[in-house]
Amino acid sequence: MTTLGLLHLVWERAGLHYWRPQFAGHRIDPKALRRAYATSSNIKIQRGITLDQVLCPVVSNDRGILYSTQRTIKDHSEKFRLYVIGRLSSAQADPYGKGYNIELSGVRDGYRMFMSISQAKWERLEKSHSRELAEFSRNEEGLSVFGLFLVTIDPIKNGKYKNFSSVQIEDAALMTTTEQLIPVESRYEAKIVELLVQEERTFIKPLRFDAARELVRPDFILTDIGKKEGYPMEVFGRTDEKYLARKAEKESYYARVFGSDNWWSWNAADGDPIPSLPDHALNQ
Structure with a gap:
């Protein structure tokens, strides 16, 4: 390691x-x-x-x-x-x-x-x-x-x-x-941590360890929506050709594994506003 x-x-x-x-x-x-x-x-x-x-x-x-x-x-x-x-x-x-x-x-x-x-x-x-x-x-x-x-x-x-x-x-x-000692890989991710904390959400920041870059790893996982596997979140922060190809691979993976409506993303590099977050589960 x-x-x-x-x-x-x-x-x-x-x-x-x-x-x-x-x-x-x-x-x-x-x-x-x-x-x-x-x-x-x-x-x-x-x-x-x-x-x-x-x-x-x-x-x-x-x-x-x-x-x-x-x-x-x-x-x-x-x-x-x-x-x-x-x-x-x-x-x-x-x-x-x-x-x-x-x-x-x-x-x-x-x-x-x-x-x-x-x-x-x-x-x-x-x-x-x-x-x-x-x-x-x-x-x-x-x-x-x-x-x-x-x-x-x-x-x-x-x-x-x-x-x-x-x-x-x-x-x-x-x-x-971040201020909460949550690891982040960009200022865009830091904005999402700030939002999640303000909204009093519960979440995980998956860490890469020594995994290969090809491994699909969400930027965050919401754990307060009542789904055992959580709710993946991705922050797309670049627009170069290689990154966009990787972005397409991730989108395909999440749609296949979680369903098209069961994951969240923000196209930060395109200047898009931050999308709404999914609702809390009623028992959270």
Whole structure:
């Protein structure tokens, strides 16, 4: 599994790809990453090692998570590569020309990490996650970028920065999320999340993991309309020839599998208004 696949697995196991109205006001970074850490105990990354043993969440104002991360670094940094997870807050070119320096939200609140990535690995990250880095650069209100970083951590034992850690990023995966921490792949999808939340709907954002692009995967699935299989939703956001061919394949698939009236789509790239949503089931 790639690092992105692992990030998706962590998010799904923690239930962060799922939304219902009762979550409003409770889906915040500390609770989300605490849940991600707890559920990672069921993810085996190699024989005898579960993800929680090597996972270091970073978040502001949570002493429990801070203690857990500090303990993981102390107990395992000399034996294993670790995973750091958190919300991206800064990515700046190193002033000495040694790649980029990365900061996560909360890294200054006692985590004492100097995170860096080499120029070659940064360029690979730019290529594989250009969309997420573009969203981060735009700094659009309501959207954030979370990252999972495979790292080597060397505690600094002497000098001015004693008890800090030098963190070298070996691999990374980035994911854009809404204010509710729902992953999205475009600003069009973010608009749909905003609408669904406002309308107090219940839905799932299916995550791709490492699946091939040919796999038909809805952008969202409404789960409050009384159908066991849910109600697929697609946001069509491009107009290039290859994309339109793929769009036709998806339309044919949904019509065949769900019926022409049992799925929803928005032709966002054509400037169409957002269509009405299907009604709630009476028992929801």
